[in-house]
Structure formats: C-alpha cells, structure tokens
Amino acid sequence: MQIKEVSSTRDFKDFLKIPKTIYKNDSSWTCSLDKEIKNQFNPRKNKFFDDGEAKMWILKDERGILMGRIAAFYNAEKAAAEKVLTGGIGFFECIDDVPAAHTLFDKASEWLAEKGMQTIDGPINFGENDANWGLLVDGFTHQAIGMPYHLPYYRNLFESYGFKIFFKQFSYHLDLSKEFPKRFWKIAEWVGEKPDYEFKHFTWKNADQFIKDTVHIYNKAWADFKEDFTPLREEVLRESLLKAKAILDPELIWFAYHKEEPAAFYVMIPDVNQILKKLNGKMHLINMLRFTYLKKKKTVNRIRAEAAGAIPRCQNLGLESGIFWHLNEVMKHKPWYKEIELSWVGDYNPKMISMYNAVGAKRAKTHHTYRYMIDKNIEFVRFMPEKVKEE
Numbered sequence: 001m002q003i004k005e006v007s008s009t010r011d012f013k014d015f016l017k018i019p020k021t022i023y024k025n026d027s028s029w030t031c032s033l034d035k036e037i038k039n040q041f042n043p044r045k046n047k048f049f050d051d052g053e054a055k056m057w058i059l060k061d062e063r064g065i066l067m068g069r070i071a072a073f074y075n076a077e078k079a080a081a082e083k084v085l086t087g088g089i090g091f092f093e094c095i096d097d098v099p100a101a102h103t104l105f106d107k108a109s110e111w112l113a114e115k116g117m118q119t120i121d122g123p124i125n126f127g128e129n130d131a132n133w134g135l136l137v138d139g140f141t142h143q144a145i146g147m148p149y150h151l152p153y154y155r156n157l158f159e160s161y162g163f164k165i166f167f168k169q170f171s172y173h174l175d176l177s178k179e180f181p182k183r184f185w186k187i188a189e190w191v192g193e194k195p196d197y198e199f200k201h202f203t204w205k206n207a208d209q210f211i212k213d214t215v216h217i218y219n220k221a222w223a224d225f226k227e228d229f230t231p232l233r234e235e236v237l238r239e240s241l242l243k244a245k246a247i248l249d250p251e252l253i254w255f256a257y258h259k260e261e262p263a264a265f266y267v268m269i270p271d272v273n274q275i276l277k278k279l280n281g282k283m284h285l286i287n288m289l290r291f292t293y294l295k296k297k298k299t300v301n302r303i304r305a306e307a308a309g310a311i312p313r314c315q316n317l318g319l320e321s322g323i324f325w326h327l328n329e330v331m332k333h334k335p336w337y338k339e340i341e342l343s344w345v346g347d348y349n350p351k352m353i354s355m356y357n358a359v360g361a362k363r364a365k366t367h368h369t370y371r372y373m374i375d376k377n378i379e380f381v382r383f384m385p386e387k388v389k390e391e
Contacts (some may be wrong), residue, residue, distance in 0.1 A: 089120055136366075221312065
C-alpha cells in the first residue's frame with residue numbers, strides 16, 4: 001500500500017473520486033459538492049484555519065488503485081477548550097479492508113500527535129458540528145443534507161482500531177401527514193396565549209439581528225450545558241448563512257422571545273440532497289440551471305431540522321411547542337413538504353429526545369462520534385456520562 005499526502009491538483013481529484021467509487025451502487029448516498037469539499041481545506045474560506053491546520057491523504061494499492069482517504073485537522077482554540085487537547089479526523093472513506101483503514105488512521109494519528117494533540121474525535125467536520133458529524137451505524141436510508149452517510153462495515157474499521165463511542169447521535173423522522181398528539185398542541189396553544197411570548201421567523205432584511213439573537217441563545221444554552229464549551233461567533237454563523245442562502249426557506253427558521261429577550265430558536269432547511277444526488281458533485285452552469293428548475297418544481301419534499309436551542313431559564317416553558325405550532329401553520333400553505341428529519345440530538349440531551357417523542361417522531365438513524373486516545377495515559381471518558389441513559 002502507498003499512502004500519499006494530497007499536495008497537487010491530481011491528488012485532490014483522487015481525493016474527490018474515492019467516495020464516488022465506493023458508493024456508486026448505493027442509491028441512498030448523495031455526493032457532496034466538490035466545491036464545498038475544496039472550500040473546507042481553503043484557509044481563505046474556512047475560519048477554522050485562523051488558528052489551525054489540516055492535512056489530507058489518499059491510499060492506493062500496489063497497482064495504483066485507490067483504496068481510501070482521510071483528513072486530519074485541529075483548531076487550537078477548540079482544542080484548548082477541551083479537557084484534553086483534541087484534534088479531529090474526517091472525510092474518511094475506505095474499502096472494506098481493515099489494514100487499509102488502519103494505515104490511514106495511523107497517518108492521521110501520527111500527524112496530530114506531532115501537533116501536540118492528545119485525543120482524536122471522528123469522523124467529524126473541520127468546522128461546526130451542524131454538518132458532516134459522526135459515523136452512520138444504523139438507519140441506512142436516504143441521506144439528509146448535512147448528515148454523513150456510511151456503509152455498515154465502517155463501524156468495524158473504527159472500532160477495531162481502538163476508537164470508542166464518545167457520544168451517540170439520534171435522528172428522528174416526523175411524518176407530516178399524521179396529526180400531532182393532542183397533548184402537544186394543548187401545550188403549544190397555552191404557550192401561544194401568554195402575553196410575554198413572541199414568535200418570529202427569519203427574514204433576510206433583519207438577518208444581522210437574527211444572527212445576534214442566535215448567537216445569544218446558543219452561547220447561553222451551551223455554556224451552562226457543557227463545561228468545555230467554545231462560543232459560537234457571529235462571523236462564523238454569518239458565513240454559514242450566506243453559503244446556504246440558495247437553499248434556505250426563511251419560514252422554516254423560527255425564534256421565540258420572552259419579554260423581548262431572545263429565548264429559543266429552531267432552524268430547519270429543505271433537504272436539497274434530493275436534488276444534489278442528481279448532480280454528481282458538480283455545480284457547473286447546466287447543473288445550476290437544473291438545480292433552480294428542480295427547486296421551483298417543488299422536487300424537495302423533505303426538511304431537515306438542523307439546530308435548536310433555548311436559554312436555560314426558558315428551557316421548561318414549552319417554547320419549542322410554540323415554535324412547532326408556528327411551523328405547522330407554515331406547512332399548511334407549503335403542503336409539498338411531507339417529512340421532517342429531526343437531526344441530530346445527542347444521547348446526552350434527554351429533554352430534546354423527550355420533545356421529539358412528544359411530537360410523534362420515530363427514531364430512524366444513529367450516528368456515533370468516536371474518540372481515540374493518542375496519549376494512553378489519559379483515561380477515556382464518555383461525553384457528559386452523567387446525562388447518558390444507556391440502552
């Protein structure tokens with residue numbers, strides 16, 4: 001086997017080619033846009049390079065046939081916020097060959113160790129955890145936008161190397177043709193009648209204010225929830241929002257306010273993977289026209305719930321129910337939406353899991369975020385074990 005760092009245009013083309021080969025006969029997989037992958041590794045496009053680095057490798061057999069790929073990366077600010085210095089691996093793809101996978105893991109681990117990292121999380125994204133985070137281990141059905149898809153044998157490739165489950169991520173599917181439980185609507189109506197509450201959906205006209213509100217809610221919610229928390233920055237969110245402008249539906253992004261303070265938000269996006277799977281990773285002029293045409297024809301009939309949060313003092317006031325009530329009103333005049341994928345919620349977040357159960361959603365997928373201990377002297381500890389209810 002030959003492992004090679006991606007250092008040329010040809011190498012990068014091979015890097016992009018590997019998943020297209022592995023998943024070519026899998027109808028559930030959707031090819032990411034080549035440009036998006038390229039931007040992940042462009043310091044001018046990815047803010048995580050401001051205080052970090054990334055490397056990519058490809059693996060070939062003795063005949064020069066591609067076997068796999070991997071990327072390793074770290075951001076010093078995020079690494080320092082953890083209890084142990086943590087780097088990441090992602091964009092991992094490999095044929096069903098344990099020695100090949102371990103060769104890729106070895107290379108990534110060696111590089112991260114050289115950079116001072118003590119542990120590795122993976123497979124993750126070189127960015128925020130709202131996209132391409134975790135390894136699919138159950139529910140090998142259609143791939144929602146921003147959610148990773150893998151083949152069943154990938155789990156063995158990770159676990160045979162020594163990666164351990166750091167946390168589990170659950171995705172729920174909600175059939176919009178079925179009525180919500182009556183009890184849920186009673187709570188929503190009760191919340192909606194309270195004079196101190198106000199609900200608004202996102203508008204581009206007031207985008208800057210909604211960005212500030214999102215950051216306010218997110219940072220308050222997670223600072224209390226997670227000890228080693230890295231605050232969300234407005235510029236990072238603004239960049240993500242602008243990148244996604246072509247696919248966003250403002251009426252699927254809602255905010256709740258309590259006595260005029262930003263209190264909760266819920267972000268949903270149309271599942272444009274239903275269009276992207278027809279484009280083979282390319283967004284040239286013809287595919288841009290195809291994308292626009294298919295979007296206008298209401299080809300997208302699924303939604304992915306991407307992110308949610310509520311400030312601590314408002315987490316038990318039913319604001320999420322109020323937001324769902326408003327979303328339900330939106331669906332009445334957008335009947336082409338048939339299903340929502342509520343993804344993802346961590347196994348350490350029982351409140352959100354209970355809420356998804358309350359609306360009648362069914363658990364459909366499980367992803368694992370793994371951790372590997374580079375420094376064997378450090379004890380492995382699951383993420384927020386005190387909140388996890390093992391199944």
